[in-house]
Amino acid sequence: MKTYYSKNRPVLKNCPICGKLYADAGSGACQKCYDAYRNYEEEIRNFVEANPNCTAGDIVKKTGAPLAIASKMIQSGQFAMSGKIAYPCSRCGKLINTGVYCSSCQQAVQQATANANRLAQEARRKYLTGKKKSEKESGLNIIKLLRGKK
Secondary structure, X not given: OOOOOOOOXXXXXXXXXXXXXXXXXXXXXXXXXXXXXXXXXXXXXHHHHHOOOOEHHHHHHHHOOOHHHHHHHHHOOOOXXXXXXXXXXXXXXXXEOOXXXXXXXXXXXXXXXXXXXXXXXXXXXXXXXXXXXXXXXXXXHHHHHHOOOO
């Protein structure tokens, strides 16, 4: 006899915010923290409607909401029609209006990715041609090379 379970069945988890045990039915946090999150979202939404060209810092100062919640709402595009809202770049902290990284950090990430791909292709080519791998071609040393260390 088979037992069938619903995909929407609650799962016991620890709340990522307060750490208490709760039955997660998809909210991602216990009811108390979820309600607090929703209250912050409402406060942020009301503030941005009244102040369309504010910064993420202004939102945090005036509403008392955590920067993580404000940044998540801004980056998800919830205020795209409300004006330009500046928030910090995830890498350097420079104020930006779109995306996750400023243009200089975006270029740096793309360059590091391209270098990593190039080094991986070189290592693969040398491996396939039968040459011994040297210490500089290991994965750990590729990370050191990306960071500018030899």
